[in-house]
Amino acid sequence: MNIGDISKATGLPAKTIRYYEEIGLIRPARGANGYRHFSETDLHNLTFLGRARSLGFSIEECRALLALYTDKDRASADVKQIARVHLAQIDAKIAELQAMRATLAELVSACAGDQRPDCPILKGLAGEG
Amino acid sequence: MNIGDISKATGLPAKTIRYYEEIGLIRPARGANGYRHFSETDLHNLTFLGRARSLGFSIEECRALLALYTDKDRASADVKQIARVHLAQIDAKIAELQAMRATLAELVSACAGDQRPDCPILKGLAGEG
DNA sequence: CCTTGACCTTCCAGCGACTGGAGGCCCTAT
């Protein structure tokens, strides 16, 4: 399979696949013409990477997960540890966004939103709120 | 006030303040020795920027908000519009993270996390789940 | 056989919002 085929199969842009090779996540073979040639294993690995990325794992976390995925003697504890750390990061991010959301929603609801210049949102941002 | 003083007063790193000048968010005066000199207005503007950034507004949104903050003839509707768009973005981001969180939490809870290699997390990422 | 167009290649630059560090000037206190 060429990069276009694998791109369609995985849903990942060709640019992204080349980038993953560049940073050493995958090592596709090369044909005589210099084209990348992707095996079934490459397909599995890229699918895996795509899903891991869509769950918000960083590239380095993906690298570690992929190594564990490839290592048939891994301990599931190692995988779970990475996942738990990431889950905690997601929770922290959600909490941060919810705090922002609460403050912002309060300011928005206090603002008349008409033609007058008086604006509780700006006052709040300026520290008068 | 020099940059160190304003940094303490606003809580923003000096590097960030220089960066804000570089991209035209602020225009502090300069002393004969080349040092930046910050007025009370600069202090207010930087405080405003710090709060807006901490609510997740992008730099360009901050630029627009600061312009409205400075313009005493603004309509509060313009401010509210920016804030509402941002609020919607935050909500979208929260929803995205919660979806990730749900999937990930499910995988984590299904994983024994022991010394055996069998791992529902890896299976899920591979698409077997 | 030639051309067209889709596909592939590499390399370089840019996004957002800083952050770190090098190298050097300035100011105050001892």
Added chain:
DNA sequence: ATAGGGCCTCCAGTCGCTGGAAGGTCAAGG
């Protein structure tokens, strides 16, 4: 005179791509 801290500019790096330029390759149609 010197030591220290603070200030200056400029360059490079972060993360994960993404866009574009310049050019090689391949299959189909005339």
